[in-house]
Amino acid sequence: MGSKQDALKLMEKSQILESFSQELKNAFSEIMRFHQVEDGHIFVQEGAPIDNFLIIQEGVLGRYKTGLGEEHLSGDTLRESVKTDAVWVDTVEGVGRVTGFFQNLTDDSSPAYATIVAKGPGEVWSVKGTDMRELVKSNGSFGLELLGYAAQRLRVESKITRGLLKKFNAGSSACTANGKLLKVICYDTSSWVSVGFRPALEEFNKSIKDEELEIRMDFTEERLSAQSAAYATGYDAICTFVNDTASADIIQTLSLLGVKMIAQRAAGFDRIDTNAARAFGITVARVPEYSPYAVAEFGISLLMAVNRKITRASNRVKMSNFALDEGLMGMDIHGKTISVMGTGKIGCILCNIILGFGAKLLCYDVFENEAVKAAGGVYVSKDEVFEKSDIIFLMMPLLPTTKYTINEETISKCKHGVIIINTSRGGLIDTKALLQGLQSGIISGVGMDVYENEEDYFFQDWSARNIPDPDLVALLGNHKVVLTAHQSFFTKEAVDKIILTTLENLRDFAAGKTGLDHPNNCIPITKQGRSKVCNKTL
Ligand SMILES: NC(=O)c1ccc[n+]([C@@H]2O[C@H](COP(=O)([O-])OP(=O)(O)OC[C@H]3O[C@@H](n4cnc5c(N)ncnc54)[C@H](O)[C@@H]3O)[C@@H](O)[C@H]2O)c1
Numbered sequence: 001m002g003s004k005q006d007a008l009k010l011m012e013k014s015q016i017l018e019s020f021s022q023e024l025k026n027a028f029s030e031i032m033r034f035h036q037v038e039d040g041h042i043f044v045q046e047g048a049p050i051d052n053f054l055i056i057q058e059g060v061l062g063r064y065k066t067g068l069g070e071e072h073l074s075g076d077t078l079r080e081s082v083k084t085d086a087v088w089v090d091t092v093e094g095v096g097r098v099t100g101f102f103q104n105l106t107d108d109s110s111p112a113y114a115t116i117v118a119k120g121p122g123e124v125w126s127v128k129g130t131d132m133r134e135l136v137k138s139n140g141s142f143g144l145e146l147l148g149y150a151a152q153r154l155r156v157e158s159k160i161t162r163g164l165l166k167k168f169n170a171g172s173s174a175c176t177a178n179g180k181l182l183k184v185i186c187y188d189t190s191s192w193v194s195v196g197f198r199p200a201l202e203e204f205n206k207s208i209k210d211e212e213l214e215i216r217m218d219f220t221e222e223r224l225s226a227q228s229a230a231y232a233t234g235y236d237a238i239c240t241f242v243n244d245t246a247s248a249d250i251i252q253t254l255s256l257l258g259v260k261m262i263a264q265r266a267a268g269f270d271r272i273d274t275n276a277a278r279a280f281g282i283t284v285a286r287v288p289e290y291s292p293y294a295v296a297e298f299g300i301s302l303l304m305a306v307n308r309k310i311t312r313a314s315n316r317v318k319m320s321n322f323a324l325d326e327g328l329m330g331m332d333i334h335g336k337t338i339s340v341m342g343t344g345k346i347g348c349i350l351c352n353i354i355l356g357f358g359a360k361l362l363c364y365d366v367f368e369n370e371a372v373k374a375a376g377g378v379y380v381s382k383d384e385v386f387e388k389s390d391i392i393f394l395m396m397p398l399l400p401t402t403k404y405t406i407n408e409e410t411i412s413k414c415k416h417g418v419i420i421i422n423t424s425r426g427g428l429i430d431t432k433a434l435l436q437g438l439q440s441g442i443i444s445g446v447g448m449d450v451y452e453n454e455e456d457y458f459f460q461d462w463s464a465r466n467i468p469d470p471d472l473v474a475l476l477g478n479h480k481v482v483l484t485a486h487q488s489f490f491t492k493e494a495v496d497k498i499i500l501t502t503l504e505n506l507r508d509f510a511a512g513k514t515g516l517d518h519p520n521n522c523i524p525i526t527k528q529g530r531s532k533v534c535n536k537t538l
Helices: 004-012 022-031 075-084 129-138 140-167 191-207 228-232 248-256 274-279 292-307 310-318 345-356 370-375 382-388 408-413 431-440 470-476 492-510
Strands: 032-037 042-044 052-058 060-065 087-093 115-118 122-128 179-186 213-219 237-240 261-264 283-285 337-341 360-364 391-394 418-422 443-448 481-483
Touching: 004 022, 004 032, 004 052, 022 032, 022 122, 022 129, 022 140, 042 075, 052 060, 052 087, 052 129, 060 122, 060 274, 075 115, 087 248, 087 274, 122 129, 129 140, 179 191, 179 492, 191 213, 191 492, 213 492, 228 248, 237 492, 248 274, 261 492, 274 283, 283 492, 292 310, 292 345, 292 391, 292 418, 292 443, 292 481, 292 492, 337 345, 337 382, 345 360, 345 370, 360 382, 382 408, 408 431, 431 443, 431 470, 470 481
Parallel strands: 179 213, 179 237, 237 261, 261 283, 337 360, 337 391, 391 418, 418 443, 443 481
Antiparallel strands: 032 122, 042 115, 052 122, 060 087, 060 115
């Protein structure tokens, strides 16, 4: 393997090289080099100048985005980075498959879009860009052949691109008479979003006139998904809400469509794959706080509704049933032991309200808050929270480490009759275990503003439809459960702040504050300690 004859045989099977004249194939066979490689061999590093193209004889190549741009690593460090931080883009496989051909026709040293790695042992031929360009210079007809092939491919690709742009009615991002235009599409738009954003945007654009920037927003009720990602064609940024999913493959689609920013109009961003966003050079910014009071106060409302059976009582009275029986009996909050798991911005405010009731306050967090301690909160272990609490509030973010904090095992440790309140994220509770806990009586009541599979239902009217989710149906039919549809944040003050901060986030992005440099960036530092978002290769 590795002879000129082998190279010629392979070219007959190659989707690109097969179409060339025998003379050009012979010339190529002189400059093709054979490589037998091990699993993990790195052919090309993202961001590094492309100086050869590859033809597969046997095996598979993976293309990965590391988001490292021009930061060149080598050997084990690069291999480690690909393993830990990189996002898979696609796979190049099949005898004769070529990658990097067009980039090597010119000598502009354009940076590689992705890192190319051997997935398993393989046999690959490479052609140096300099050798190919020398070949072209040596024989004018070779140049014409390659130009003809490139022109044909360009015609096909541009037809597809024009067709797509026309289909989605998208113009390219451009300049207005007054300066730069930032085009944004807003997903999952309930009426409060468009009604709130439209006048605020008009005012905001007036206020930033001197900055020569205009933000233009379009709205869709569709949630961000693999299908609706295509709506972002021609937009610079998308604006998302809590139930929009930006997984790695959706982020890749957005990146290919030219989207450079995700403006999350919420604090939580657990449905955005920030690692993929970093790898594809997409800035992600959020609204870190709008009104922590709104959420803390709503948490207390849920507790009071569950404990004092407010919805049940109200329904009974509406049916002219004015009887008072044990079904409506609650307990004093004063003197009870209440735990707050997650004493961040919202949890902290909640702690103060709880202390106002005269309850005993226990806290659990990975970081202790001195102000909470000074006010009278006592930090305890997770187990103590479950063992000692009459009421537990979940106020921490949804992370791999916090998923299903309430599960079969932790419920079994709880005091009989515990009340659980969750305004944070549905994934903090294993719903099936919760339903069992309610059934067994360990849990006497639950207040939930979030539900683990809420994205299929919340912010939509399902009143005339059958709900195909048995857990949700069981929650709705259980009188010990007060369930609301993610409305804790929903006060006038909070919505005004969400809108203004989102517009400021977009303005900051347009002003060049990208990646980690964005004041409300969500992208974490990588395991390799790097965090740069690189737009250069996109
Ligand atoms: N329902 C709603 O409308 C609504 C609105 C806003 C926020 N939220 C949710 O509330 C959550 C809290 O918001 P916030 O503004 O207080 O956030 P925050 O970042 O200020 O506080 C989160 C706290 O959780 C702690 N934490 C992190 N990991 C933990 C762990 N493994 N165990 C225990 N504690 C941990 C952090 O140290 C921090 O103190 C958000 O993540 C969001 O999911 C819901």
